[in-house]
Amino acid sequence: MVRAVLFDLDNTLLLEDESTERALRETCLGIADRMGAEVEVLAAAAREAAETLFGASPVFAYADAMGVWWGEALWGEFVGDTAGLRALRAFVPDFRRRVWRRALASASIVDDALVDAAANAYRVARRKVQLVDPDAETVVRDLALDHRLALVTNGAPDVQREKLSHTAFAPSFEVTIISAELGVGKPDAQIFETALAALDLKPQHAVMIGDSLARDVAGAQAAGMRAIWIDRGTRENVPAPAPVPDARVAGLTEVRSALAALGTGAASPRGSRESRRAGRRDGSRARASRRGGRSAR
Secondary structure, eight states, rough: OEEEEEEBTTTBBBBBHHHHHHHHHHHHHHHHHHHHHOOHHHHHHHHHHHHHHTTTSTTTTOOOOOOOOOOHHTTOOOOOSSHHHHHHHHHHHHHHHHHHHHHHHHOOOOOHHHHHHHHHHHHHHHHHHHOOTTTTTHHHHTTTHHHHHHHEEOOOOOHHHHHHHTTTTTTGGGGEEEEEHOOOOTTSHHHHHHHHHHHOOOOOGGEEEEEIIIIIIHHHHHHHOEEEEEEEEEOOOOOOOOOOOOOEEEGGGGGHHHHHHHHOOOOOTTOOOHHHHHHHHHHTTHHHHHHOOOOOH
């Protein structure tokens, strides 16, 4: 019997990549209107600079392990006393200036005041823009009627909790586990085991739902749980052999029926041909890879 459902947050319940892109475009539109530059040129340059500079930074190893990506480094405060969070907090001010300096340079604009203005404008825009999957509230509240719910998310505590503050479903979660609070991120089995311990449940009584094969599916299965993959049509780097989800859904509204089918062993059982086809299809998509999005982390 499935007694508990564990949810991922970014790109599962919240539309993290789309929120980032919208804030990025809004910021670049403000610069373009002021300076006569091309919005798409500025956005592409900012995106490339952020991904390159963040990936080469001394904080990247910690950030990647915790699931923090460049989209969050452009706006998060990274409050906390751990060495990793302190390092991120010290790193991001100059990182943001370098990103926006490169973006402006792509349009032949050299203006330090505008660099600072752009960095601040993005932070304001991203805090204002937090897109929630339109089905998330209904699905979460429906599942809460007959399941215990937990949130298991990678990221910085203040960043993830600020995102949650934009939602109406946060109170539905009995347990919230955030990687940088625990010091361990998905796909490490420990983060799932911590959630199960908080719920006082065995792995076979819980199912993980998330958009990442590498982090959500592989990690949950390593902890002895079953996992439902929500296929957002994005691509991520998945170590071979690719994990096979116990079920695949295209949207949150399919979760309840997938859970019911798992209870009878009928929904894409582990190792099934359909699940393997779903895993291979994941390698053919390009959106998150092009953006360097959260799913790729």
